[in-house]
Amino acid sequence: MKRVVITGAGGFVGGRLTAHYRDRWDITPLDHKTLELTDHEALHAALQAAAPQLVIHTAALSNTGYCESHPLESFEVNLQAPAVLAKECAALGAKLVFFSSDQVYNGTRKLGPLPEDAPLDPVNVYGRHKWEAEQRVLESCPEAVCLRASWMYDFDRPGLKSSTGFWGTLRRSLAGKMPLSMAVREYRGITWVQPVIEAMEQMATLPGGVYNMGAENPLNTYATALECLGLLGAELSMDTSRLKAGCGVDLGDTVGSFAACLRAFEEQQGGNVI
Numbered sequence: 001m002k003r004v005v006i007t008g009a010g011g012f013v014g015g016r017l018t019a020h021y022r023d024r025w026d027i028t029p030l031d032h033k034t035l036e037l038t039d040h041e042a043l044h045a046a047l048q049a050a051a052p053q054l055v056i057h058t059a060a061l062s063n064t065g066y067c068e069s070h071p072l073e074s075f076e077v078n079l080q081a082p083a084v085l086a087k088e089c090a091a092l093g094a095k096l097v098f099f100s101s102d103q104v105y106n107g108t109r110k111l112g113p114l115p116e117d118a119p120l121d122p123v124n125v126y127g128r129h130k131w132e133a134e135q136r137v138l139e140s141c142p143e144a145v146c147l148r149a150s151w152m153y154d155f156d157r158p159g160l161k162s163s164t165g166f167w168g169t170l171r172r173s174l175a176g177k178m179p180l181s182m183a184v185r186e187y188r189g190i191t192w193v194q195p196v197i198e199a200m201e202q203m204a205t206l207p208g209g210v211y212n213m214g215a216e217n218p219l220n221t222y223a224t225a226l227e228c229l230g231l232l233g234a235e236l237s238m239d240t241s242r243l244k245a246g247c248g249v250d251l252g253d254t255v256g257s258f259a260a261c262l263r264a265f266e267e268q269q270g271g272n273v274i
C-alpha cells in the first residue's frame with residue numbers, strides 16, 4: 001500500500017481524507033496533538049519515521065480573521081511550515097500536495113474566471129502567506145501540487161470535524177434560526193468537499209504546479225444562495241394560485257416577464273436596447 005502522511009488529520013479536510021482512504025493507503029495521520037508543525041525537528045523526525053511516498057498537507061491556520069490578527073503565527077504555520085515540509089519531501093523523494101486557497105485572488109481587480117497565472121496582490125495576511133508558501137514550496141519541490149481550494153462545506157459526519165459553511169448557513173436560515181445576508185459582489189466556487197476528497201488520489205498524480213481547485217460558479221454569492229435555497233425547497237416568491245384560480249390571470253415568471261417587457265421596448269425603440 002502507498003505510504004501517505006496527512007497533516008491536519010484532525011481537521012475538516014484532513015480528517016475526511018484519512019477516513020476515506022484508510023483502507024487504500026498506509027496512512028500516518030498527523031494531527032496537532034501528534035505534531036506541532038512549527039517544531040521543525042519534530043517535523044523532520046515524523047517524516048523520517050513515516051518515509052512517505054505522498055504527503056498531503058492540509059494543516060494550517062485556516063481562519064482568515066485569526067491570521068489577520070496573528071500575522072506572526074500565520075507566518076510560522078501557513079508559510080514557514082509548508083516551506084520546510086517541501087524541503088523534507090524533496091529530500092525524501094515524496095510527492096507533496098499542498099492546500100493553498102482561493103484567498104490568493106482576494107483583492108484582484110481583474111474579472112474572472114481567473115487563471116492560475118493571473119497577477120496577484122492578496123489583500124489579507126492569510127492569502128499573502130498562502131501565495132508566498134506556494135512559491136517557496138515549488139522552489140524546493142517543483143513536483144509539488146499546490147491546490148488553490150475554494151470555500152468548502154459538508155454536512156455533519158460523526159467523528160469528523162464539522163464545517164458546514166454555505167450549506168449550514170442556508171439550512172439554518174430556512175429553519176428560521178437566522179436572517180440571511182449574502183454578498184452581491186463576491187464570486188466564489190463554493191464547493192462540497194466530498195468530490196474533492198474522492199478526487200485526491202487523482203489530483204496527487206498531477207505534474208508539479210499551481211491549480212485552481214473547486215466547483216465552477218458564474219453566479220455571485222447572492223444568486224448562488226437563491227438557487228440553492230430553491231433546491232432546499234424554499235419558496236421565495238408569492239404563491240399566486242388564488243389569482244389564477246379566481247380569474248385565470250397568469251402573470252408568468254419574472255424572467256419571462258422581463259423578456260416580454262424587452263420585446264415591447266424593442267418594438268417601441270426600433271431594437272435599440274441600451
Ligand SMILES: NC(=O)c1ccc[n+]([C@@H]2O[C@H](COP(=O)([O-])OP(=O)(O)OC[C@H]3O[C@@H](n4cnc5c(N)ncnc54)[C@H](OP(=O)(O)O)[C@@H]3O)[C@@H](O)[C@H]2O)c1
Nearest residue numbers: 008010011012013032036037059060062099101149151152
Ligand atoms: N475549508 C475551506 O473551505 C478551505 C478553503 C480554502 C483553503 N483551505 C485550506 O485547506 C486546508 C484544509 O482546511 P480545513 O478546512 O481542513 O482546515 P481546518 O479544519 O482548520 O484544519 C487544519 C488543521 O491544522 C491543524 N493545525 C493548525 N496549526 C497547526 C500547527 N501549528 N501544527 C500542527 N497542526 C496545526 C489544526 O489543528 P487544531 O485545530 O487542533 O489547532 C487543524 O486540525 C488548509 O490549508 C486551509 O487553509 C480550506
